[in-house]
Structure formats: structure tokens, C-alpha cells
Amino acid sequence: MTAETARALVEAHAITRDYPSGGGIVHALRGIDLIIQAGEFVALRGRSGSGKTTLINILIGIDNPTTGDVFVLGHHLKELNENERARLRRESIGIMFQNAHLFPALTALENVELPLRLARTPGKERIRLAREALEHVGLGKRWNHRGLELSGGEQQRVALARALVHKPRFIVADEPTGNLDSLTGRDIAQLLRDISHTEKIGMLIATHDPIIYNSADRVLQINDGLIAEHQNKTTGDPQQSRFQMRT
Numbered sequence: 217m218t219a220e221t222a223r224a225l226v227e228a229h230a231i232t233r234d235y236p237s238g239g240g241i242v243h244a245l246r247g248i249d250l251i252i253q254a255g256e257f258v259a260l261r262g263r264s265g266s267g268k269t270t271l272i273n274i275l276i277g278i279d280n281p282t283t284g285d286v287f288v289l290g291h292h293l294k295e296l297n298e299n300e301r302a303r304l305r306r307e308s309i310g311i312m313f314q315n316a317h318l319f320p321a322l323t324a325l326e327n328v329e330l331p332l333r334l335a336r337t338p339g340k341e342r343i344r345l346a347r348e349a350l351e352h353v354g355l356g357k358r359w360n361h362r363g364l365e366l367s368g369g370e371q372q373r374v375a376l377a378r379a380l381v382h383k384p385r386f387i388v389a390d391e392p393t394g395n396l397d398s399l400t401g402r403d404i405a406q407l408l409r410d411i412s413h414t415e416k417i418g419m420l421i422a423t424h425d426p427i428i429y430n431s432a433d434r435v436l437q438i439n440d441g442l443i444a445e446h447q448n449k450t451t452g453d454p455q456q457s458r459f460q461m462r463t
């Protein structure tokens with residue numbers, strides 16, 4: 217796959233998403249524009265039902281916008297077929313959820329290796345990369361523990377190692393600290409932010425957790441399918457979105 221043009225890591229232009237529902241239509245996204253650069257740690261904040269998951273699914277190409285365009289690493293998602301999108305995710309995107317979704321009977325190492333198995337990476341290389349990813353999240357010594365033997369925070373670290381193992385350029389996470397106590401959540405937030413900055417990975421974290429949005433470079437506030445406020449944490453200034461809003 218060759219990228220179409222040099223663009224930001226992720227760009228979304230005028231994204232809308234309508235769902236047919238009960239004989240009517242739910243306007244889940246109503247005109248979203250956003251840009252995420254390499255190495256930016258961005259929080260997506262909004263109440264339940266505001267459109268966070270819908271937006272994330274569209275940015276990683278597992279759902280399509282009703283209207284609008286998404287570019288990831290220069291690829292215009294509209295122009296990729298399902299296989300090409302799956303390949304883009306396999307090669308360049310990491311995904312984390314609220315629950316770690318580990319296979320409990322597999323070791324941490326085996327869980328982290330899974331995406332590499334799907335990508336048919338040879339065995340020795342898989343183990344090397346999985347060990348390296350576990351080291352990266354501070355679990356180098358626990359590689360042989362099974363999913364069930366790990367604490368909630370450790371399981372989320374394994375999930376992060378799994379999201380990192382193929383060296384993605386963009387990571388999305390949906391409430392990654394949602395099931396953790398506040399101290400463990402703080403550790404995971406710090407780790408995500410550090411890795412985003414040191415590895416130059418763009419991260420978009422949908423969250424209700426103040427620990428995440430207080431440590432983010434930028435906070436996008438989404439209300440009823442629109443980005444209502446765009447706070448740049450480097451200046452600390454809340455501002456109305458400079459992006460155009462559509463109704």
C-alpha cells in the first residue's frame with residue numbers, strides 16, 4: 217500500500233454518522249473535523265452516548281461515516297477495501313479497550329504475540345518483539361504469568377504491550393482505565409503518555425477519567441456528535457473549537 221499524500225497522522229473532515237433506529241434516524245456524529253499528529257496524546261471526552269466509540273470506529277476503518285473523509289497515514293479510508301483496511305490496522309494501528317480482553321489460559325507473552333501470529337511473523341521474531349513490548353510496559357519479568365494471575369493494572373499493561381507489539385503509529389483506546397482504581401489508572405495514563413511521546417505514536421483515548429484528560433496534550437470535548445471544545449494543554453487555554461461545526 218502506498219500513501220496518497222503527505223498528511224497529518226490522522227485527519228477527519230466533516231464526519232457524520234447516522235444510524236437508522238426505531239423507524240427514525242440517530243445523528244450520532246454531526247460534522248467532526250480533527251487532526252492528530254505523530255506523538256500527540258489526545259483525550260476524547262464526552263458523556264455516554266455523545267459519539268466517542270462511533271468516532272473511534274470510523275477513524276480505524278471498522279465503520280464508515282455517512283458523509284465525510286478520513287485519512288490515516290495518508291490513506292483515504294474510503295478508497296481502501298476491507299482487506300486493505302485490515303492490513304492497515306494490523307501494520308499501523310493499536311487498539312485497547314476498557315477490559316484487557318486477555319485469553320486467561322495464555323501467558324502474558326502468548327497474549328502479546330497474538331497480533332504477530334495473525335501477521336504471520338516468524339516464531340523467533342514474534343517472541344523477541346513480544347518480550348520487548350512487555351519490557352516496555354514494565355512486565356518483562358512476568359512474561360510467563362497467565363492472564364488470570366495478573367492484577368487488573370498488569371492485565372491492562374499486557375493489553376498495551378499487545379497494542380504496541382507491531383510498532384503502530386496510531387493507538388486508539390476506549391476507556392482504558394475504566395475498570396482500574398485511581399492509583400493504577402494513574403500509572404496506566406502516565407505510561408500511555410510517556411510511550412506516545414517517546415515513540416512518537418499518536419494516541420486518541422476516549423475516556424470519562426480526569427486522570428487521562430489532565431495528562432493529555434489536548435482534550436477534545438464531544439457533545440451530541442459535535443466537537444464543542446478543543447483544549448490545548450500546552451497553553452492551558454480552553455477555547456471554542458477552531459474547527460468548523462456543522463449542524
Ligand SMILES: Nc1ncnc2c1ncn2[C@@H]1O[C@H](COP(=O)(O)OP(=O)(O)OP(=O)(O)O)[C@@H](O)[C@H]1O
Binds near residue numbers: 235262264
Ligand atoms: N448500532 C447502532 N444503532 C443505532 N444507534 C446507535 C448504534 N451505535 C450507537 N448508536 C447511538 O449513537 C450515539 C453515539 O453512541 P456511541 O456509542 O458512539 O457513544 P459513546 O460516547 O461512545 O458512549 P459510551 O461512553 O456510553 O460508550 C448514541 O445515541 C447511541 O445510542
